[in-house]
Amino acid sequence: MTGAGMMDCKKALAEAEGDFDKAIEVLRKKGQKLSAKRADRDAREGVVLAVTTADKGRGVIVKLSCETDFVAKNEDFVALTQRFAELALDAFPATREEVLALPFDGITIGEKVSEQVGVIGEKIELADYQRLEAPMVAPYIHMGNKAGVLVGLSQSNENFYEAGREVAMQVAAMRPIAVDKDGVDKTTIEKEIEIGMEQARQEGKPENMLENIARGKLNKFFKESTLLNQQFVKDNKMSVADYLKSLDKDLTVTDFKHVTLG
Numbered sequence: 001m002t003g004a005g006m007m008d009c010k011k012a013l014a015e016a017e018g019d020f021d022k023a024i025e026v027l028r029k030k031g032q033k034l035s036a037k038r039a040d041r042d043a044r045e046g047v048v049l050a051v052t053t054a055d056k057g058r059g060v061i062v063k064l065s066c067e068t069d070f071v072a073k074n075e076d077f078v079a080l081t082q083r084f085a086e087l088a089l090d091a092f093p094a095t096r097e098e099v100l101a102l103p104f105d106g107i108t109i110g111e112k113v114s115e116q117v118g119v120i121g122e123k124i125e126l127a128d129y130q131r132l133e134a135p136m137v138a139p140y141i142h143m144g145n146k147a148g149v150l151v152g153l154s155q156s157n158e159n160f161y162e163a164g165r166e167v168a169m170q171v172a173a174m175r176p177i178a179v180d181k182d183g184v185d186k187t188t189i190e191k192e193i194e195i196g197m198e199q200a201r202q203e204g205k206p207e208n209m210l211e212n213i214a215r216g217k218l219n220k221f222f223k224e225s226t227l228l229n230q231q232f233v234k235d236n237k238m239s240v241a242d243y244l245k246s247l248d249k250d251l252t253v254t255d256f257k258h259v260t261l262g
Contacts, residue, residue: 008118027118041123044262045072047081048128050139050148051089056161059137060088061148061259062099063128064113071122078145080116084109088129096129130257138164142172146261152254153244163247167227167240171258176227179253180241184226192221227253 008027016022046065052058062085064077071077087109088099100110107115109126116124134152138161141148149168153160170176178184196214205213223229228241235243244251 027115041067043067043123043125043127045069046127046261047072047078047145048141048148048259048261049081049085049145050141050150050259051082051085052137052139052150053089056136056138056156058089058092058133059131059139059150059257060085060092061128061130061150061257062088062126063148063259063261065123065125065127065261066120067122071120072145077120080112081145084126088131092131092133093129094131096126099129100126128259130259132255132257134254136160136164138168140165140168140172142260147172148259150257152256154250154252154254155248157248160247160251163244163251166234167244167253168256170230170233170240171227171256173233174227174230175258176230176256177225178227179255180226180228181222184222189218192218227256 009023012023012026013020015026043065045068046063048061048063050059050061062081064081064084066072066077083104084099087102087104091098091102093099093102100108100113102109104112113124113126130150132150132152134154135156136153138151138153139149140151149171151164151168151171153164153167177188193211193214196217197210199217200210200213201207228239228244230240232238232240232243238246241252244253
């Protein structure tokens with residue numbers, strides 16, 4: 001029932017004086033103790049899953065991390081991540097902390113994660129959770145559950161679903177930082193201008209021209225780093241925005257979420 005080793009179960013039953021329910025509680029506490037001991041370990045492997053509702057109006061991404069690729073590829077570990085994702089999709093909480101508090105077989109998801117630390121013997125954590133709501137949400141899971149993407153489209157037409165999937169694959173491959181330049185935070189822009197000015201200075205450009213040169217470089221940064229302005233990977237003669245407009249002049253991306261291992 002718990003997935004714990006035979007000797008661990010035997011010790012837990014002995015400690016609980018044969019009380020089955022108390023023995024399960026002992027194993028859970030063991031998981032919590034082990035979790036504390038392994039808190040400083042790197043949990044850079046794991047499973048990332050992106051799932052959407054049947055009407056494709058909502059989606060979530062859940063990342064369940066572990067220490068080794070061996071555990072990440074285990075069918076039970078993948079299935080557990082899938083159950084967490086489905087529960088999160090159904091409840092659609094706003095934060096990771098709220099996901100951990102969701103009920104799971106008489107306990108909470110957070111308690112189940114702690115239990116699994118004791119069962120598996122590795123640091124296990126629900127490391128990330130993202131949600132997205134849009135007229136249409138298209139998911140993509142990268143090979144081997146290494147990354148998950150959700151892309152929100154401005155229209156719910158079923159004919160655009162595959163286009164959403166194409167754009168989600170673009171996100172996984174090209175890792176944009178925002179939908180368009182308006183979504184890039186001020187700190188990032190200021191940093192890019194500073195870098196551009198220093199590069200121009202190193203090239204011997206006049207001091208009074210540095211900011212203009214840096215702003216020119218900033219436009220290139222927007223083209224490379226924002227989703228709608230990137231070259232479409234399946235046809236680099238057009239941008240992602242152009243690709244969507246070729247399907248419908250009003251079709252665009254409202255938002256995206258991208259979660260990776262590591």
